[in-house]
Amino acid sequence: MMQRDFFGELLAIIAKDRAEWSTPELIDEGVAAILADNPTDDVAVLAAGVVAQAGREEERRLKFSTATLDALCVIYLRESLDEVGLHHLNRGIGNLLVDNEAQRIALLEHDAALDKIMANISSQDEDLAHSSISVLINLVMDFPRGQQKVVEKKGIPLLLKRIENGTLTRPRALQLLSVLVQNEYACDKLVSLSGIDLLLDCLPAFLAEPDENLEHAIEILETASENGIVQKRLYARQVHLVLLEEMEKLVNQEINVDDDDYTPILDACLKVVVNMTHNDEVVKGMITEKATLGKFRGWMTYPGSILSGKAEDLVMCACLCIGNLARSDKNAASLVNDHQFAKYLLQVLNDCKSLKVQFATLSALRHMCIPAENKAYLGHLSVLEAVIPYLKSPTPDVVLTSTVILRHLSSEDRNMRAVIYSNSGDGTALSAALEATEKHADTPAIQCEVGRLLAILIKTAAKSNAIDPLTKVCSNLAPVWNLLTLPYPTVYGEAVLALSLAFAHYPTPSDIAVPESLATAAPELFQPTLPAAVRANAAQLLLVVQTVHPEWAGRFDDVAQAALGNLPQEAVEMDTTIYDQLTTVLGKIVAHAASE
Template sequence: MASQYEMNTAGERVSAPDTQVQKSAVEFPSVEDILSDSTALPPRLPTERTDSLPAEEQTNLLTSLQEILKNFEGENEADVEAFKDVRSILDKLWSCDSDYLVQAANVLANGSRNPSWRLPYGQSGILDFFLRLIASSEITDNELLLHSLRLGGNSCADTDENRLTVVKDNYTLAIIRHLLNPGLTQVVIPVLYNICMDFESAHAQVAENRIAYILSKLIKDGVFSDNEALLDYSHELIELAAEQGQGVESSPDGTISLLLELAADKKTTFSQSSCVVNSLVKYLENERFQHVCISNGMVERVLSVLQRSLSLEVNRSSVEEAKALVQLQLKLNQTLAELSGSELFAKFYPLESPIFQILKSWLTASEDQLQICSCVMLGNLARSDEVCEKMVCDLGLHKELISILKSDARGGVLHSSLGFLKNLAIAGNNRQHLGNAGIIPAIAPLWGYETVPQVQFAATSMARQLIVSSYENVTRLLEALPEGDASAEKPTYLSLLLGLFEKTDSAPIKTEIGRSVASICRTLIPKAKESETGAPLDSLFSLHEHIARPIGAMITQTQWPVVRSEGWFALALMASCKQGTLAALDCLQNMEAYSLLEKTLSASDSDSATEMEKVQRAKDRDNTIILVKELLSNDGVLEEDWKASLEGLMNDHVSRHLKGSEDS
């Protein structure tokens, strides 16, 4: 099913779904289990701290460190060599397990707020020292860890070289581990944010370290509930991680359920909701998470997220927020389209399921996005003749869709409705039921819907679908327009299509109209020859002077060889009846088809042509030979110059090909 929201497998014909399916269990590992599962630990400081220094010497070390920093206060640049002395002091304070290390960390963390000191911190090894300290599991002093984390976060702000130091040995994992410490969460989150901002390598690493699951779990458990700033940072980090495919792949199955829970939280701000929904969409692009979502009854929760998006409070004065909301809804609808396009979807959500009732009710919703969602998802359920016939004959969904076409619905809704109807029209006797319900008068105004070309094309394509092997719908297309219609100068519905053909520059629309005319000929001409009733055929040619010109567009287009062959066949069929001869000649004369007729008849198979090309040429040649013979058989209709031209073709080319066929 085609629509503004591309549907993965709509229209496929598959066996009826097996409704005997089992839901799988979704696991929600604790944050402790997630972090303990990580085996690749970054380098740490030496665990042996046996050096002994007198208290006075420890004091002197701290004083020396403070003096070095004081010397650089107010300087635009710091001396890397002098900062290397700081690293040496830190190593000594660590080795003797000095209490002064906390003060040293505090002073250095304060200094890291100076942008000019950040790079020297990294180049001199100061950052490395504190990263190793953060990774050392035996450290239990929260104050020391707090200052170490502050230094790490400040040093990485807008400093990619230092960020690379963090990422190179996976120190983000060591930092994430401290989320288990309630006394440090208020600093761990901003530190991770500083490391990740505008640095793709860090995004990828924290994603692989499963930060999206960890933060989603912590938010869900209320860890940050009293701190709006931490919630903002956390939601942004979740979104950054969701953009990394490898990180998504490594996330536990329960991630999708956590994201759905966060998306349903009415306390979240618009920016937070936006982060969560964007993350949800990214996760549901992954096949594993699609299966988790479908097989565990979560699709209804995704529908709820879409419905909730309609009531999200945005700053109406902000153009950016308004655009973001629209994009959010489009992404959700696209995601739901992909979910419903999965073969699993029909197994877990048959027509008897509650979700079907929700979608059915949305067909008459006042919100565009809900109507679009309904058409797309129900259209993807319409993948077997049995389901399509039930939707029409038992449930009457086509009547709701036709009502939409007759309303003042916007382009997106019209387009998705037409896509759904086109799916329904493929099955069994559904075309007849659609015709009885008045679909042709409903789609006719949409042939002039120029503001959204996709709607115009879909409505044109719908007309062709309706008349395939349907004599009743063909005759409906030949019916006169109602009195008072704005297009009353056009005598029939088909006249409106032909008027669109003359007006449009769209090659696909021209081709669709041509295929519709070809389909009409395939239905009416054989039937007229079999019976004495030729009234519809007479109307076809008497009321539509240039009826064959759309077939000329099929013949002269170069994109689809099969369509060209279909055009030659239709033109030959048209020429086989007396009423159609003049129309066929009009096509040859006015659609540049005569020169192509000559070229087709005179062409010989090239050695370089593929087997498929040779078969296609032979088919075209056979159809053009039939065309010439049929035209000449209506001798009394042809003018002398046309008769001479066609006889020339017969003598020069047709006879040769016919002789060649006899010889072979």
């Protein structure tokens, strides 16, 4: 269709003597003036067409003030305008809204005009309905106030009706809905109006003929699948199986045509399936599905050449989902012992060079390392040795997750010794973890996890009365002492216990260096919010420190006095044994200081 010359027609009607309107700036200025002068319908429509054309260029679009939009909104309310006129006014209004918050705010102030635009979504005139939806897309894009307003004006049911009717405006309706559901209120509305079921009813047809309808529908499901109710609804309809098949089909098509341009549909499908596995009720069902677990197993066992190439999104999806399925100890034990997924994860870790897949794999292994019944077996599979190279990664999240794996496994005696002594060619796991604290000195989470790793190594060694391993760990206790200075009170108990065990079992306790930071950290160890048992152990540690190191005598006097002063008000709630222990040890600290 030939594009109309709106400006030429406009000049032909009212501006034959305005030949000086030869530049875009003068055109835009003149059209804005015409709109502000209460023009006739014909002139207003032509002027709106000029605004729409000018609005395609950012530089020209930004020269129109909100007064131009105000004028278009006033004209929009005229009952004399037909569908064609309203369509062109929509185009003018819509283009002014693009990336312009001031114009968007101005439209929100024209409530009646916005109501009429909303109503025109239901117009039988396809062009008018299409342009009305386009106005709203430009209004709500990255603009929460606009999203909220459209939802409040019952935009969701209007769009669902448009989608259900299967008209030519369906793609635009789906696109608008995909933006609106980013608003939590809109997502709730979509669920309450059975919009998810409508999309799922349409999904087979969209999958049969993939186009923008499918892309927008999957985008909607991607956002909505963060909602717990939606997750359960998707599972009830077995959507994950449909999407897993679609993902595999998309990847196979790309492999066959050697096309590296991954479709956004694949990424959205992945996120929907992974989001579903965040729901505990969904996980209960999915963990028993042979088809689902079989699909994940198949993706993890692709040949190495595939793992590092086009199928990596499938592998990552499988690893992320298995990791989420393994969040409970029971499931983690089943996935390791009944389904052998630890072996498959290690295969991926060895074969795949993609950082995102490696991280997903490590995350899944982290969950599998938690149950006590898995620890010895995973150590036997050489998980510890496989993780060592990732402790040297420049990526903090990879280092952090690898350290957590070591910490979980180190509560088992054989694994504890492997962490300390086994050398894979990259050094021991312990040495690699200590190096990580230096390389990532600005990442508190890594400092914390390495300290916790050393703490559990000490605890396991002490429990087994393994003096040599304990002595090896105690040669560098700085990360454990450092735990007491970090803003993570929940780990103070681990640090205090480990340090107390170190002093109790180390052959020459006086050789254990005490950092100056303990003086600053000591008051934090007696916060009333900390468990009483932790405070009791902390008091015992301070007493040991000033006993073993006479130079520390008296340095905890004020801390002990303050802690003693706070105890009486806790006497009723605190366990009697711990209360007596805490009172006694704090008293000894003060008495010891006085005797010195």
